[in-house]
Amino acid sequence: MSMEGSYNFYIVALSVLIAIFASYSALSIAAKISHSRGKTRFFWLISGAFVMGTGVWSMHFVGMLAFHLHAGVKYDAWLTVLSMLASVVSSFIAFYITMPKSINWVKMAIGGFIMGSGIVAMHYIGMEAMIMPFELSYDRSLWSLSAVIALIASYAALLLFLRFRNQTSSSWLKWLSSIIMGFAICGMHYTGMKAARFYSEDGMMMEHTTSIDFPLLYGVTITIFVILMVSWGAMLFDRHVLAKMAYEDSITGLPNRNDMNRFFDTHMGSDSRIGILFLDLDRFKAINDTLGHNIGDLLVHEVGARLRQFIYGDQQVYRIGGDEFLFIVERCDEERAERLANQVLQSIKKVYRIEGNELYITGSIGISIGSIEESDRLHLLKTADTAMYKAKGLGKNQYCVYTDEIGIQEVRKMELEKDLQRALEHNEFFIAYQPKWNVKTNQLFGFEALLRWQHPRLGVVSPGEFIPIAEETGLIIPMTRWTLEQACHQCKEWIAQGIDQPVSVNLSVRLFQPDILLEWIQNVLEEASLEPHYLELEITESMVFYDVNDIIRQLEEIRRLGVRVSMDDFGTGYSSIGLLDRMPIDALKLDRLFTNDLDTPGKRAIIHAIILMAERLHLDVIAEGVENEEHIEYLIAMGCYVMQGYFYGKPMSSDEMMNWIEDNQGMGFHPAAAASMNE
Structure with missing residues (x-):
């Protein structure tokens, strides 16, 4: 005798809600799977599969409890657990297959088929878990329809999974998708239940009793909501606490x-x-x-x-x-x-x-x-x-x-950076010397040693290119040591030849940081057998924004040796005027920026003020970038008498410098001769 069952409407509604909430939780976790890496990603993958699988299984189980035949029904524990595992494992495999950023239709088809098969297996294993005084069979047409609905629901679930894995925020669209997905899953379940046919033995007496096990129903319901609440709690904690720690900058509150x-x-x-x-x-x-x-x-x-x-x-x-x-x-x-x-x-x-x-x-x-x-x-x-x-x-x-042009410059910079170390090892550097001239005494006032690089393929590389790279890489330290050694030895040779003039060398702030500069200078002077007053060190204004007290201490120790110190490019850096009375220096060097603009009254006023200030502080003033007689006239009128620039001599090799000295020593400096020499 065939038996027809009935449903408890409230429990049916509960099963639908469970399906919707489980779908929403799974869609939310989908975003975590996409945005996580390593073990965290695997954790969210398992969590998503667990929430999806147990959610579908929970809906099925509650739906089973909603169905009653007016006869006692129990459930086989092992088959019930097996049905849940079928749902969870199939969800995990489907999510894992479709987890990569780019998936093709073949992976989509395989993933949907596995998830759909898992849902079908879960449902019908769960049906087999029913222990009751009936024989169970299925209507083949409705059974097939339920399987098709399961596959459609699975493909819908995966499509929504892919759609929402890049969206972490809660939205009405996600809720709408969860409702559609929940009803699709319920549709499969209740179609499968409709396909079921229950037969009792002829003449068997049926008890008019409900098949609902309310304690079991309450236990399952509580367990389901605990699972959902824990998953939501984990997501909320991740979103509002862990995500804030991981994705928000602690100082500004901006994304990191x-x-x-x-x-x-x-x-x-x-x-x-x-x-x-x-x-x-x-x-x-x-x-x-x-x-x-x-x-x-x-x-x-x-x-x-x-x-x-x-x-x-x-x-x-x-x-x-x-x-x-x-x-x-x-x-x-x-x-x-x-x-x-x-x-x-x-x-x-x-x-x-x-x-x-x-x-x-x-x-x-x-x-x-x-x-x-x-x-x-x-x-x-x-x-x-x-x-x-x-x-x-x-x-x-x-x-x-x-732009591409900037890119080419960057490639050149990288090439220069790579070749700098080799240049030091292969002696590709050389020193050019530029004279300083005192127009008041009409005599030579010393030389500035300027580092140059003869690249084997690129030719002479400008210091403006390779010095900043050397600063960044730290190679400026051995390069400056080499420059000091060469300049001091050359100065010693000139002294032996009767050219009694000092030589100046530019220093980087990087040389003050290891606190070895004093020892270096002592060693270099001893090796060259050069008296300290023949060496002058040129620093820049930017040094005052580092550990100024430490730099002042080191400079004072160096000056106690007898070495002169001058401040290079004065007036173009960070305005160290307030520290000038503390800085242990002997001279200021006016940057060529002022010299090239001497016809401007404002520039002349600034230079005049600097010269007056230097006089009060007993500092020499040296003007760089002097290129014509007009510059000289302006500077002399303002009280600046030591000059350096192309008008007097371009940077030259030591041999060229000897020829220059022979042409000018003993007879003063002749502008006409200089002009013809620089042509």
Whole structure:
């Protein structure tokens, strides 16, 4: 005798809700699978498969409890557990197959088939787990329909999984998808139940009793909601606590480098053009070193607060470390990037008032535009970084758009960096000497030793190219040691030939950091048997923004040896006028920037003020870049008598310098002779 069952409406509704909530949880975890790496990714993969599998199984089990035949029904524990494993394992395999960023239709077909087969297996194993006084058979048409619905539901689940794995936020679209997915899963279950046929033996007496085991129902329901709540709790904790720690900068509250990498991971393969703006604060290290890291952190915080105004829509700002920030602009062209760069530069250069300090700071921005499909993230970031350094080299407080020409320059820079070490080993460096002339006594006032590089393939490389590279790599230290040795030995030779003049050598701030400069100079002077007063060291104004007290201490020790010290390029650096009375120096060298603009009354007023100040401090003043007689007349009128420049002599080799000395020694300097020599 065939038996028809009935359903408890409330429990049916509960099963539908379970399916919807399980679907939503699985879709939410999908985003974690996509954005995680390593063991964390594997953890979220297992979690997603577990939530999806147990959610479908829970809906099935509650649906089974909603069905009753007015007869006692129990369940085989092992088959019940096996049905749950079938659902979880099939979900895991399907998610694992479709986990890569790029999947084809074959993987999609295999994944959907495995998940659908797992759901069918779960359902019908669960049916077999029923212990009851009936025989069970199935209507083949409805059985086939239930299997088709299971496959459709599985493909829908995977498509939604792929759709939402790049979307971490909660949205109405995700809820709508969960509802559709939940009803699809329930449709498979209840179609399968409709296919079931229950037969009892003829004449068998049936008890008019409900088949619902309420304690079991409550236990299963509580367990289901505990599983869902734990999964949601893990996601909420990950989103609001761990994600904040992992993806948010602690000082500015802006997204950090990890979040930037997540953006690239999410949009990998996209052909839309994006703009990368790499922002680096100018002279931030000087503020950190002089005012302390606490003020530096507060300044970075204030900069981050100003940059927040530029976050909207398809435009995001990241702090990627130190004083470096990165803008990513989707659907970007060069005009939009330049407009944004101008706005950013105008914003950050406004005054900052931090704990009684009034700070001014600017920024340099490098811009690179391209698509992630055309080039990987490293190329985009590298080109933006290259353009940023180009902007710094052009004078800071500006932006620069990356071009192929800049790329060629960067390749050359990398080649020079690679060849610098070899150049030192293969004696490719040489020294050129430029004379200084005292117009008051009409006599030679000394020489400046200038390092030059004869590259075997590129020819003579400008110091403006290789000195900054040497500074960055630290090779400036052995290069300066070599220059000191060569200059001191050459000076000793000239003294032996009756040319009693000192030689000056430029020093990098890097030489003060190991605190070995004094010992170096002593050793070099001893090796060359040169009296200390024949050596002059030239420092730059920028040194005052490092550990100025330590530099002053080292310079005082060096001067006690008898070595002279001069400040090079004065007036173009960081305005060290307030420290001039403390700095242990003997001379100021006016940068050629002033000399080349002597016809400007403002420049002449500045030079005159510098000369008067130097006189008060008993400092010599040496003008660089003197190229014509008009320069000389202006400088003499203002009280500057020591000059250096092409009018007197270009940088020359030691042999050329000897010829120059022979032409000018003993008879004073003749401008006409100099002019003919420099032609």
